Amino acid sequence: GMGALVGQVSPTAAGQLYAEARQSLAGGVTAGLRWHPYLGRPFYATRAEGPYLYDLEGKRYLDFNMANGAVLLGHGHPAVNRAVQLGLAAGILTASETEHHVSLATTLCRVIPCAERVRFAVTGTEANLVAVRLARHVTGRRKLLTFAGHFHGLAEPFLFRAAEGTGSDVPVPASGGVPDTYGQDLVIVPWNDPDAFDRALARHRGEVAAVICEPVHYNAGCIPPLPGFLAHLRQRTQEEGIVLIFDEVLSGFRMALGGAQEFYGVTPDLCTLAKALASGLPLAAICGRADLMEHLSPAGPVAHSGTYTGQLLGVLAARATLEALESPGVYVELGRRAARFYDEAQSIFDRAGIPARIQGLGARFGLYFGRREPVVTWAEAVASDEALHRRFVLGCLKRGLYFHAYLGLPGHAGFSLAHDDDCLDHALNVIETVARELAR
Ligand code: PLP
Numbered sequence: 001g002m003g004a005l006v007g008q009v010s011p012t013a014a015g016q017l018y019a020e021a022r023q024s025l026a027g028g029v030t031a032g033l034r035w036h037p038y039l040g041r042p043f044y045a046t047r048a049e050g051p052y053l054y055d056l057e058g059k060r061y062l063d064f065n066m067a068n069g070a071v072l073l074g075h076g077h078p079a080v081n082r083a084v085q086l087g088l089a090a091g092i093l094t095a096s097e098t099e100h101h102v103s104l105a106t107t108l109c110r111v112i113p114c115a116e117r118v119r120f121a122v123t124g125t126e127a128n129l130v131a132v133r134l135a136r137h138v139t140g141r142r143k144l145l146t147f148a149g150h151f152h153g154l155a156e157p158f159l160f161r162a163a164e165g166t167g168s169d170v171p172v173p174a175s176g177g178v179p180d181t182y183g184q185d186l187v188i189v190p191w192n193d194p195d196a197f198d199r200a201l202a203r204h205r206g207e208v209a210a211v212i213c214e215p216v217h218y219n220a221g222c223i224p225p226l227p228g229f230l231a232h233l234r235q236r237t238q239e240e241g242i243v244l245i246f247d248e249v250l251s252g253f254r255m256a257l258g259g260a261q262e263f264y265g266v267t268p269d270l271c272t273l274a275k276a277l278a279s280g281l282p283l284a285a286i287c288g289r290a291d292l293m294e295h296l297s298p299a300g301p302v303a304h305s306g307t308y309t310g311q312l313l314g315v316l317a318a319r320a321t322l323e324a325l326e327s328p329g330v331y332v333e334l335g336r337r338a339a340r341f342y343d344e345a346q347s348i349f350d351r352a353g354i355p356a357r358i359q360g361l362g363a364r365f366g367l368y369f370g371r372r373e374p375v376v377t378w379a380e381a382v383a384s385d386e387a388l389h390r391r392f393v394l395g396c397l398k399r400g401l402y403f404h405a406y407l408g409l410p411g412h413a414g415f416s417l418a419h420d421d422d423c424l425d426h427a428l429n430v431i432e433t434v435a436r437e438l439a440r
Contacts, residue, residue, distance in 0.1 A: 013056040014044050037407045038390045039397070048075035050418035053402050061402035062427055064413040068404070069218070069250050072276040072363060073324055074418025080279045083320035087313040094311040101310050104319050108287055111257050111322070113267045114246070117293035119286045120310035124249035124274035125153025127284040128212065130296075130304050131270045132157060135210035135243035137302045138292055143204055145211045145242075147191040149378035151219035152212060152247050162188040169203075191217055192226045192376050201236060211237050212245040215260035215268075219250065220381040221366015221412045222359045230266040237269075243292065246271040249284070253277065254414075255335070255362025257325055263362075279321045283314030324417075331362075334417060338362055341415070341424045345431055352435035356388070364414035367392070367403075381410040388438065395434035401427055 018041040022028035029035050034042050044056050051074055053063040066072070073080065092098065105118040121127040132144055144157060152158040159178045160171035171183040187208065189200045201208065215230055217223035237244040246268040251260040253276040261267055270288035277283055286293070286304075295302045324330075342360045349356040350372075357368040359375055368375050369392065370385030389411055393403045405411050415424070 014039075014041060017044055017056065018042070033406050033409075035407060037405050038393050043402065043404070050074040050076070051416055051420075051423050059400065061397070061400050062419070062423055062430075063402045064396075064415060064427070065402055065404040066414050066416050067280050068275070069254075069364060069414050070275040070278075070280045072253055072416050073279055073321060074416045075280075077279060077320075077324065077418075079320040079324055080281075080317050083316040084281070084313050087316045090312065092312050094308050096312070097310075098312060098315070100312065100315050100319060104315050104322070107319070107322050108273075108285060111326070112252075112271065112273070112287050113258050113261045114269065114271050114289065115287035116290040117288065119293065119296055119304060120315070121274075121284040121286060121304075122282050122306065122308045122311070122314075123153070124247070124272060124284050125155050125158075126306070127249070127272035127274060127286045128152045128158065128245075128247055129155055130286050130302075131245045131272055131288075132210055132212065133304075134270065134286075134288075134292060134295055134302050135245065137295055137300075139209040139241060139243060141207055141209040142185045143187055143207045143209060144185060145187040145189065145197075145200060145204070145208050147213050147217070147378075148188055149220050149381065150191065150212075150214045150217060150247070152214075152249075156182050157186065160186050160188065191220075191223060191378060192229055194229060194232045197233070198236065201240060201242075205240070208240065208242050210243040210245050212247055214251060215246045215248065215264065215266075216251045216254070216361055217378070218254070218364050218366075218412055219409070220378050221368060221375065221410045222361055222364055223366070223375055223377070223381065224361050225264065226376065230260075230264050234266050234268070243270060244268040248272060249274040250364065253321075253325055254364055255338075256331055257322075277321065278314040278318040281314035281317040282308070282311070283318055330417065334363060337415075337419070337421065337424060338365075341428070344428050348428065348432045348435050352432070352439045354388070354435050354438050355385070356392075356435075363416065364412065367411055367413060384410055391438055392434055395437055396430060399430045399433065401430050 029042050036043050046054050053061045108118045109115045148162050159175045160183050161174045163172050171186045171188050173180055187200050189196045248259040248271045252273040256263040272286055274284035296304050342358050345358045355370050357371055359366050368384045369388035375381050393405055396403055403413055
């Protein structure tokens with residue numbers, strides 16, 4: 001088992017494994033963003049438990065990545081593990097409809113404000129593609145309006161960045177192999193800027209099928225919507241007959257059971273969920289108004305199916321996850337721990353004289369170095385001092401706090417319900433030590 005593996009490795013085990021990986025895995029990794037830019041290799045884990053992650057040498061880390069946000073209950077939550085074991089015992093892994101699918105969909109319709117109908121998918125990316133396809137069909141329009149830096153998955157319609165300094169407002173591909181023609185159907189505007197949004201709608205009047213956003217911009221760390229901004233999007237899209245899609249892949253369940261739409265009291269037409277929904281099993285969902293959702297096949301002409309869609313282990317894990325999240329007081333407690341952690345970490349940086357801003361909502365946060373003022377735009381998030389961020393992350397890793405970093409993107413981080421007050425106190429102590437080191 002893993003114990004034997006942990007016992008055998010040498011001090012350079014990660015370096016050796018990475019050298020070996022590069023002989024078989026493209027780029028030495030199984031996902032581009034799993035390469036840790038500050039380590040110069042991926043972090044290799046052997047196991048995880050609750051708030052902890054263990055490396056090849058058996059060293060324990062308090063995890064502030066939590067599977068990119070996929071695990072909100074804590075690693076290896078007993079109820080999730082039991083649910084997965086029941087699924088294995090049933091012998092059905094995928095491609096069968098079961099009563100569990102119906103039960104999970106019923107629960108989502110109860111707890112997610114926009115959900116009158118649900119369709120399951122495998123990944124957040126797939127769910128967003130389906131939501132956009134649906135919007136294009138029901139409106140008969142082509143264009144998609146997104147916000148700078150909002151992440152909706154590595155698929156063609158989303159793999160663009162706003163053209164800057166080119167005199168053109170046609171977005172440019174953010175990946176090789178993406179035809180720039182896709183960019184003609186895409187409008188990218190700054191987040192939290194209602195005037196820029198209105199101007200873009202006026203420029204593309206009658207052409208926009210959908211507006212898609214992260215209702216809390218967690219892929220920029222954590223940029224909440226400014227007061228009234230989501231309501232503005234809701235009102236303007238309604239007036240223009242545009243489908244409003246909240247990509248709640250990361251914000252879902254993070255600060256309220258019903259996600260950002262419940263927290264801010266703004267209900268989109270469609271939303272997508274993944275990550276925390278199934279505690280790390282691959283499961284996503286498209287939720288929304290019945291009159292839109294019923295255009296999906298077989299009831300309507302909009303294609304959506306797949307061998308692994310609604311695979312049973314994910315469905316069972318999601319049922320167990322929602323049951324745990326529905327226990328009384330979960331979100332009050334989560335909010336209390338989050339507020340305390342963010343406040344105390346901010347005071348630590350301030351006392352140490354380190355220019356840093358920690359900004360969080362619910363279980364996820366952004367850490368911005370080189371500034372103390374609130375971050376409200378993507379431009380401010382990416383302008384963060386990378387050298388200081390690097391020293392911070394490496395100082396934390398050395399002392400057993402795991403922070404991931406994404407190549408070329410602002411750092412984002414999060415904790416879980418398994419991070420109790422003792423864990424957070426320990427993390428704050430480490431952060432204090434690292435902050436003092438940075439100040440020297
Ligand atoms: N949307 C958001 C907001 C995300 O954070 C992610 C994360 O990866 C995705 C979509 C893509 O989801 P997935 O990685 O499951 O395809």
